[in-house]
Amino acid sequence: MLRRAAIEFAAPPDAFWRLSLKEWRALTGAQVGPALARPELAALMARFPDEEEADG
Template sequence: MKPFPWRDAMQFGLGVLKLPPEAFWKMSPRELAAAWGAVVGDRAGPLDRPGLEALMERFPDGR
């Protein structure tokens, strides 16, 4: 498990959202993630093996 990205969270919450520290520290990680999605858009996660295999089947490279 990766450690929580505190530096990124603080830069976003305090720097981008310009939250006062008290408001930032009262937020849950889920609330911060929702704010992140509203600002930068929700992004898909990394491609997994079944997803890669489906793409390879759909778009063969001719080998």
């Protein structure tokens, strides 16, 4: 849903990632849905791990 909204608003990727959830809700009129259950969150975290910063 958010990706589709970003395309509709022609938001470049850097602007997309800087927006807060509150800002997206205001822009899209999105309603708050149910929170993820812990197993769902764990699955997403495993699928999309944070990148480690390179030392240097």
